[in-house]
Amino acid sequence: MHERQRAVARTTRRLLLAAGLMFGFGFALVPLYNAMCEVVGLNGKSSNLTGAASAPQESAGQPPGLGREVTVEFVANTNADLAWDFQPKVARMKVRVGETAEAVYVARNRAAHEVTGQAIPSVAPGLAAKHFHKIECFCFTEQKLAAGEQKDMTVRFRVDPELSDDVRTVTLAYTFFDLHKAPADAHAGHTAAGG
Template sequence: MGIRAENFKMVGKLGVIAAGMFLFGYGLVPIYKHICEITGINVLAVGEKEVPGGAKVGTNSQVDTSRIITVEFDANAHGPWKFKPAVNSVQVHPGELATVMYEFQNTQNRRMSAQAIPSYAPREAASHFNKVECFCFRQYTLDPGEKKQWPVAFVIDPKLSKDVTTITLSYTFFEVGSSTAQAPSEGKPS
């Protein structure tokens, strides 16, 4: 076998390896989502799964004024940008609609697309934390230096255990590589 034939054989093997790597990369998102659903890590609230593009407010929307729940907000940015809640915590009654703004700034010198993934503590709070509006529902693209504020409007289901007095809503904001929708305009929802 000549050197030329060996080179063609090597190029073929490298082509198969490159195609395999591409297919593995393409399949990572569904694999990640499936693992998160199985383990319960970074899952969306049950209401978010039921309604495409948004969450459904629980059927019992009466406000329970006998209870106060402290909701703490956390922001984690995986990349060179600024991401934080406008306030560290709020106190709400179960069934009461509350809105909190998150601030994001692209500090890079290039355009970037990103998305936030929520997680909840304690874990049982996830199925009782119903987001009516949230920037985590979509991916957004921001230009270099662009700064935006995004709302999270939520209702805590009154059926949440009375033992739970504090809920931590944590977002991890990470860059994504696909084309995305434009960021919503600044300010509170209309």
């Protein structure tokens, strides 16, 4: 009987170790996935290149004012766990390719306490992602809102003139997540599995 208890304890330790490793591996995959999406333009994620790579093409010999216009649509979503109102000030705008444009989103915290959120951007169609450059964006950093606080959040962007002429509309979507809620839930599940 004593040997059976040791075998059960050994199996339990192995299962807990395996669960812990899988949990850690899951968290390690998130930055890897984001990096891969950024590099290959998968899932509509765009490059955040700045500087020479995102400089307007006019400086490379393209006459100013001859760029075509595309419509950029703005979409806002929040994760179900985030008690924020989040929306763009304008739903769409026409922008000239190669020129810098600016859009503003508004976020309001409905919770009775401070909440820290992180916006995850997505660009559609996926082929347009590598031609959509965010120069400044609220999605680059965490956003903290006090209880009841409302804040304007700006994104400055440029659509590359190399965007295919077939693409006439580009959609920029953001989903805000509660930075502290997701890890806490995952940790609670891990603790329950370990107990």
